[in-house]
Amino acid sequence: MITINNLRKVYNTGAVAVEALKGITLNIENSEFVAVMGPSGSGKSTLMNLLGLLDTATDGTYHLDDQEVSGLDKNQLAELRNRKLGFVFQTFNLIPSLTALKNVELPMLYAGLKPQERRERAIIALDRVGLGERTHHRPNELSGGQNQRVAIARAIVNNPAVIMADEPTGALDTRTGEEIMAIFQQLHQEGATIVLVTHEPEIAQHAQRILRFKDGLLTSDEVVENRTIAFRKEVVG
Amino acid sequence: MNFKEFIFVALEGVRNNKLRSFLTTLGIVIGIAAVIAVIAIGEGGKAMIIGEMEKFGTNIYQIYPNYRDGEYTKPRDFTKEDVEVIKKISPEVKWLSPMKYSRGEIRSSLGKKNARIIGTTADYKLIRSVELARGRFFNEEDDAVGRRVVVLDEKLGEEIFGRDNPVGQRVMLWNSQPALVIGVIKARESQLGMEPDRMAYVPISFMEGSNQWRYVNSLIGSAASKDTVYKAMDRTKLILERRHNSPGHYDSYSMEEEMKTVNKITGIMGLIISSIAGVSLLVGGIGVMNIMLVSVTERTREIGIRMALGAKRKDILMQFLIEAVVLCSIGGVIGIILGYGGAMVVAQFLNLPPLVSWWTALGAFIFSAIIGIFFGIYPANKASKLDPIVALRRE
Numbered sequence: 281m282i283t284i285n286n287l288r289k290v291y292n293t294g295a296v297a298v299e300a301l302k303g304i305t306l307n308i309e310n311s312e313f314v315a316v317m318g319p320s321g322s323g324k325s326t327l328m329n330l331l332g333l334l335d336t337a338t339d340g341t342y343h344l345d346d347q348e349v350s351g352l353d354k355n356q357l358a359e360l361r362n363r364k365l366g367f368v369f370q371t372f373n374l375i376p377s378l379t380a381l382k383n384v385e386l387p388m389l390y391a392g393l394k395p396q397e398r399r400e401r402a403i404i405a406l407d408r409v410g411l412g413e414r415t416h417h418r419p420n421e422l423s424g425g426q427n428q429r430v431a432i433a434r435a436i437v438n439n440p441a442v443i444m445a446d447e448p449t450g451a452l453d454t455r456t457g458e459e460i461m462a463i464f465q466q467l468h469q470e471g472a473t474i475v476l477v478t479h480e481p482e483i484a485q486h487a488q489r490i491l492r493f494k495d496g497l498l499t500s501d502e503v504v505e506n507r508t509i510a511f512r513k514e515v516v517g
Numbered sequence: 518m519n520f521k522e523f524i525f526v527a528l529e530g531v532r533n534n535k536l537r538s539f540l541t542t543l544g545i546v547i548g549i550a551a552v553i554a555v556i557a558i559g560e561g562g563k564a565m566i567i568g569e570m571e572k573f574g575t576n577i578y579q580i581y582p583n584y585r586d587g588e589y590t591k592p593r594d595f596t597k598e599d600v601e602v603i604k605k606i607s608p609e610v611k612w613l614s615p616m617k618y619s620r621g622e623i624r625s626s627l628g629k630k631n632a633r634i635i636g637t638t639a640d641y642k643l644i645r646s647v648e649l650a651r652g653r654f655f656n657e658e659d660d661a662v663g664r665r666v667v668v669l670d671e672k673l674g675e676e677i678f679g680r681d682n683p684v685g686q687r688v689m690l691w692n693s694q695p696a697l698v699i700g701v702i703k704a705r706e707s708q709l710g711m712e713p714d715r716m717a718y719v720p721i722s723f724m725e726g727s728n729q730w731r732y733v734n735s736l737i738g739s740a741a742s743k744d745t746v747y748k749a750m751d752r753t754k755l756i757l758e759r760r761h762n763s764p765g766h767y768d769s770y771s772m773e774e775e776m777k778t779v780n781k782i783t784g785i786m787g788l789i790i791s792s793i794a795g796v797s798l799l800v801g802g803i804g805v806m807n808i809m810l811v812s813v814t815e816r817t818r819e820i821g822i823r824m825a826l827g828a829k830r831k832d833i834l835m836q837f838l839i840e841a842v843v844l845c846s847i848g849g850v851i852g853i854i855l856g857y858g859g860a861m862v863v864a865q866f867l868n869l870p871p872l873v874s875w876w877t878a879l880g881a882f883i884f885s886a887i888i889g890i891f892f893g894i895y896p897a898n899k900a901s902k903l904d905p906i907v908a909l910r911r912e
C-alpha cells in the first residue's frame with residue numbers, strides 16, 4: 281500500500297537547514313495498523329505530511345497504492361488526497377462554521393458527489409463513529425471526543441486507502457482517547473489501513489506494528505505483542 | 518464541484534459571518550443606492566420636462582429676428598404676405614401664424630385684469646392645439662376683417678367675470694379698444710408652470726387696426742411632423758431672408774431643439790454622476806478587496822483543511838471569488854432597493870415620478886457583480902495559492 285525508499289526531507293528556514301528525515305525506507309501493507317512513535321522533533325509529523333501528500337519530499341521515492349507520487353502536480357495531489365487518504369489531526373481541524381454533517385460532507389463535495397448522496401453517506405459515517413444524533417451541531421457545541429469522532433467520520437467517508445492520524449488522542453483525556461482507539465481498531469477490523477502517530481506507548485499498543493523514530497531516522501520496526509483491545513462504548517460522552 | 522455548489526458554499530460563508538459580510542458590502546450598497554437614486558430622480562425629472570414639452574407640441578417652431586443691439590423687433594421684419602407665401606410654397610410647413618405681443622388691461626363691467634394680449638391668426642389654434650372650454654377661437658374670416666373679438670384663457674375669464682359666462686360679454690382692451698369675448702381656452706395642466714401668465718388672444722388684424730402696434734414680433738409654425746421640424750424651420754428662414762434680402766437675420770427655436778438640449782444636459786449630468794458613482798464604487802470595491810484579504814488570512818486554516826480534504830486550486834479560487842461576487846451582488850440588490858426608496862421620498866417632495874427602468878436595475882446588479890469579480894480575484898487568487906501544509910499549520 282505504502283512503499284517509501286530513502287525518503288528525505290530538509291527544511292530550509294533561513295540560515296539553517298534542518299534535515300527532519302534522513303533517508304527513510306519502509307513498507308506498509310494493505311490493512312495494516314501501524315503506529316509511529318518517537319520523541320518530539322524526531323520527524324513523525326514530517327513523515328505523516330509526506331505520506332499524506334501535504335508536503336513533498338526533498339529526496340527519495342514514495343509509492344502510494346503502486347503509484348509514484350513525486351512527479352505529480354498540486355491538482356493531482358489534491359485529487360489523490362481526496363480519493364485515497366483520510367486525515368485525523370490532533371486538533372481535529374474541523375471547520376468551525378460548519379455543522380458536523382457539513383464537515384463530513386466536505387471530502388465528497390470535492391469528489392464531486394451529488395448533495396443527496398453526500399448527505400446519506402455522511403450520516404452513515406457519523407453513525408459508524410457513534411454520532412448519529414449530533415449531526416447538526418457545530419464543533420463548538422461538541423466535546424473534544426465528539427469532535428474527533430466527526431473528524432474520523434470525515435476521514436473515512438470517501439473510503440480511503442489509508443487513514444493518516446497524527447496524534448489523534450493528543451488533545452483528549454485517557455478515557456476519551458481509549459474510545460477513539462476503539463473506533464480505529466474497529467475500522468481496522470473492517471479492513472482499513474491506518475498509520476497513527478503517537479508519543480504515548482499505551483496508545484501505540486493498540487496497533488499491530490510500531491515504527492520508532494529518532495532524529496529523523498527509523499530506529500526500530502516491531503510487531504506488537506499483547507495488543508490492547510479497546511472497548512467501544514456506544515454512549516457518547 | 519459545480520457552480521451551484523460554489524454558490525451554496527459562498528452563501529454559507531456569508532451567513533456565517535453576517536456582520537463582516539454586512540461591513541464588506543456597505544460600500545457597494547451606498548454606491549449603488551446613490552447611483553440608482555440619482556438616476557431615478559434624473560430620469561423622472563427628464564421624463565417630466567419632456568412630457569411638458571410634448572404637451573406644448575413637438576412640431577412647433579418659432580422664428581424671430583436676431584438683433585445684437587438689444588432691440589427686440591423692428592418694423593418690417595415680418596409682413597402679412599410673408600406668412601401667406603411661406604405657407605403656399607413650403608409643404609413642410611403645415612400651419613404658420615404671426616405673433617404680436619403686448620400687455621394691457623382687460624376691463625369689463627364686472628372686473629378688470631392686466632394680461633398678456635397676443636395678436637395672431639386662426640392657425641394659432643391648430644398650431645398649439647388650443648382647446649376651448651366655451652365658445653370658439655377666431656377664424657379666418659375674423660382675421661380677414663379685423664373683427665374686434667378676444668379669446669381669454671380660463672383663469673383670466675374667472676378673474677374678470679367670476680362665475681358668469683365670459684362668452685358674449687363686452688370688454689375694453691388697452692383702455693381704448695372695445696371687443697367681444699367669443700371664447701374661453703381650457704387651462705392646460707402644467708407642472709413646470711410654463712404658462713404662468715394670464716393670456717388673451719385677438720386677431721392680429723384687429724391689433725393692427727387699433728393702430729398701436731405696427732409690426733409682428735415673431736412667427737410661430739407647425740411642421741407636418743416631428744421629423745420635418747428642421748426642414749420647415751430652415752425653409753421658413755430661407756424664404757424670409759430672400760424676401761427681405763437679409764441673410765442671417767432670423768433665428769429659430771423649436772421644442773425639438775429644446776429637447777435635444779435637455780437630453781444633452783441630462784447626458785452630461787449622467788456622465789458627472791456616473792463618474793462620482795464610479796469613484797464611490799471603486800472605494801467600495803477596494804473595501805471589498807480589503808475585507809476579503811482579511812477574511813482569507815483569518816480563514817487560512819480553513820483553506821488548509823479544505824485543501825487537505827481534496828480541494829483543488831480552482832475550488833478555493835472559486836469559493837472566495839464567488840463569495841466576493843455574492844457579497845457584492847447582495848450589496849447591489851440592497852443598494853437598488855434603498856436607492857429606489859430614497860428616490861421615491863425625494864420625488865415625493867419634488868413632485869415628480871421616480872423612474873428606474875428594469876435595464877438600469879439589471880445594469881446596476883450586473884455591475885456590482887462585476888465589482889465582486891474585479892476586486893475578489895486578487896484575494897481569491899491569494900487564497901488558492903496557499904500551500905496546504907503551511908495553511909494547516911497556521912493558527
Ligand SMILES: Nc1ncnc2c1ncn2[C@@H]1O[C@H](COP(=O)(O)OP(=O)(O)O)[C@@H](O)[C@H]1O
Nearest residue numbers: 291293298300319320321322323324325326327
Ligand atoms: N516547517 C518546518 N520548518 C522548519 N523546520 C521544521 C518544520 N517542521 C518541522 N521542522 C523541524 O523538523 C524536525 C521534525 O519535526 P516534526 O516532524 O514536527 O517532529 P515530531 O512530529 O516528531 O515532533 C524538528 O526539528 C522540527 O523543528
Ligand SMILES: [Mg+2]
Nearest residue numbers: 321324325326
Ligand atoms: Mg508532531
